[in-house]
Amino acid sequence: MADAERFEQGRARFGELMGRDIKSESGADEFMDVTFENLFGDIWNREGLSLRDRSMITCAALIALGKEEELKIHFRGLLNQGVTADEIDEMIIHLAHYGGWPNAVAARRAATSVFEKTGAR
Amino acid sequence: MADAERFEQGRARFGELMGRDIKSESGADEFMDVTFENLFGDIWNREGLSLRDRSMITCAALIALGKEEELKIHFRGLLNQGVTADEIDEMIIHLAHYGGWPNAVAARRAATSVFEKTGAR
Amino acid sequence: MADAERFEQGRARFGELMGRDIKSESGADEFMDVTFENLFGDIWNREGLSLRDRSMITCAALIALGKEEELKIHFRGLLNQGVTADEIDEMIIHLAHYGGWPNAVAARRAATSVFEKTGAR
Amino acid sequence: MADAERFEQGRARFGELMGRDIKSESGADEFMDVTFENLFGDIWNREGLSLRDRSMITCAALIALGKEEELKIHFRGLLNQGVTADEIDEMIIHLAHYGGWPNAVAARRAATSVFEKTGAR
Amino acid sequence: MADAERFEQGRARFGELMGRDIKSESGADEFMDVTFENLFGDIWNREGLSLRDRSMITCAALIALGKEEELKIHFRGLLNQGVTADEIDEMIIHLAHYGGWPNAVAARRAATSVFEKTGAR
Amino acid sequence: MADAERFEQGRARFGELMGRDIKSESGADEFMDVTFENLFGDIWNREGLSLRDRSMITCAALIALGKEEELKIHFRGLLNQGVTADEIDEMIIHLAHYGGWPNAVAARRAATSVFEKTGAR
DSSP states (O other): HHHHHHHHHHHHHHHHHHHHHOOOOOOOOOOHIIIIIIIIITTTOSSOOOHHHHHHHHHHHHHHHHHHHHHHHHHHHHHTOOOOHHHHHHHHEEEHHOOOOOHHHHHHHHHHHHHHHOOOO | OHHHHHHHHHHHHHHHHTOOOOOOOSOOOOOHHIIIIIIIIITTSSSSOOOOHHHHHHHHHHHHTTTTHHHHHHHHHHHHHTHHHHHHHHHHHHHHHOOOHHHHHHHHHHHHHHHHTOOOO | OOOOHHHHHHHHHHHHHSOOOOOTTTTHHHHHIIIIIIIIIIITTTTOOOOOHHHHHHHHHHHHHHHHHHHHHHHHHHHHHOOOHHHHHHHHHHHHHHHHHHHHHHHHHHHHHHHHHHHOO | OOHHHHHHHHHHHHHHHHTOOOOOOOTTTTTHHHIIIIIIIIIISSSSSSSHHHHHHHHHHHHOOOOOOOOHHHHHHHTTTOOHHHHHHHHHHHHHHHHHHHHHHHHHOOOOOOOHHHHHO | HHHOOOOOHHHHHHHHHHOOOOOOTSOOOHHHHHHIIIIIIITOOSSSOOOOHHHHHHHHHHHHTTHHHHHHHHHHHHHHOOOHHHHHHHHHHHHHHHOOOHHHHHHHHHHHHHHHHOOOO | OHHHHHHHHHHHHHHHHHTTTTOOOOSSSSHHHHIIIOOOOOOOOSSSOOOOHHHHHHHHHHHHTTTTHHHHHHHHHHHHTTTHHHHHHHHHHHHHHOOOHHHHHHHHHHHHHHHHHHHHH
């Protein structure tokens, strides 16, 4: 498959995750090209796991790693996949014991910000 | 709730996760007491997330963190919750991009070991 | 012990650490409930380590992990336990060699902020 | 101070921590030279924190980071500083909540090994 | 480009890094397919950085992260790119200050093992 | 060598890395004293690796660890060593696969900020 086609598939998959059209053009930024071609085009488009499960494990990883900025994006995707704000709270409480309290507190800051902006709570 | 009761509920919940009776007695080891009382008794027993989802996000966190020894336990629990060996492979491929390749390779070693011992593949 | 009682004991213990009354009510926020019940109520209240040592090892862990936001809280507790600003500087210099320079630099930013606000230096 | 002198001071300080004479010669291994000159000679020899506190925060950092191999060395030093096996257990239980359960479990493996070999329990 | 072609290019690039032919067939293992197609086929084959520099920054990252098993592979590649055992020692000493001493010690174990097996020292 | 002399050598080495005179006086701040004496004076001044390679592996480690603030300093040093903005982009794309996407995204934020301020792009 040509790179531009993989980019387009990745852009579409990311849009499906987020529930809105993502505007982005191939060739403008090398890192975004790789992100859409390889990560969203190839990996997120693979069969074998539902989009809801891919979104959930991505957020679980980001909570355990304490990646606040990324969570501000991916919690929106998880809400769009039908996981509720209450379930996200449970994920954070649960994973505080695996990635440590400080990472969970960072995840809570991201969740609070996303819940407010999206009206999820 | 008394500590011994919380221990017992945690022991039962861990057994439910793993699909077998877990023999363990309260009071023998402080760390295991806290693990069964607080982590499995209080946290894993909370409502709001299915046992299958708790198992999946725990494994996702452990893959992203590269915790090979813990995964040898929790992949067994995840298989017992009905997630297949192929789905576990997909989780590892997906999360290699969030926690990094070396942690994914460690997760693969754990998965291979568990799949062989359980006959999952 | 009932959850509300554990919450109350955790709230009191956190207040003892910080040297001031902490106002917080059980039932308002699930994550804070777990934090006061399990972490401060159960764990920080255990015998076998002094409050000063619990505070010191918590700060040591947070320095090694580079958790700047958490350190802004816990350095206040450590000062309140009688550890001086100079000793906190020494901890950061020492642990730069175990958790790496970038995490130590983050800890220094937290310490500078706390020392200014508390008048510790 | 000449490098050989710093090496010698570092070797002596490490011996003081561990409670036994450490045999090592300057110039045999670059990494060990830096470890004895800079880390043990310069840093561990600084005033402002007791050797017991330096040992305790080093172990706290290593528990939070899950560094099993290093803990096999530093738990011996901590026992030699008068901290008991029960206190080390408490440190691990406490820090499981800051560095995460998997790192605490790794620390427990190191502690069990050291307690057996030293007869501390 | 077809997946099989990307796999083949990745297999060849990995062989170039290691200085020997790598035997591997597309389709046998999903994770290895992604590793050869995406990581070695797409990424390591990109222009803009020499193979020597890609090898060096990969090893630097693995040292800072303390990934002992991966370093046993990538130090061989780095030696094959003309970086000497002495330079690898310097990298470890240098990066001990950024990723922390315990990760550097793990890197040293990997380096010692590779230097012995390859006769690099 | 006296501490003040090591400080001076470290200050000079840091200035060489950054391509400008660094004004700093020994004795004002303990952490900066250790940074200039031990890290830049002793370690960065060692023979066996070029300044360009030391700068490159430092940035590689910081990308893999996601240390955004430190990268804002060290990317300037790397540009000063003759590594181009395009090569830094390549480093980030490459290391996204070893330290994970979220750390690479943090590195990108640092790079964008530095490229703008220095006019490198």
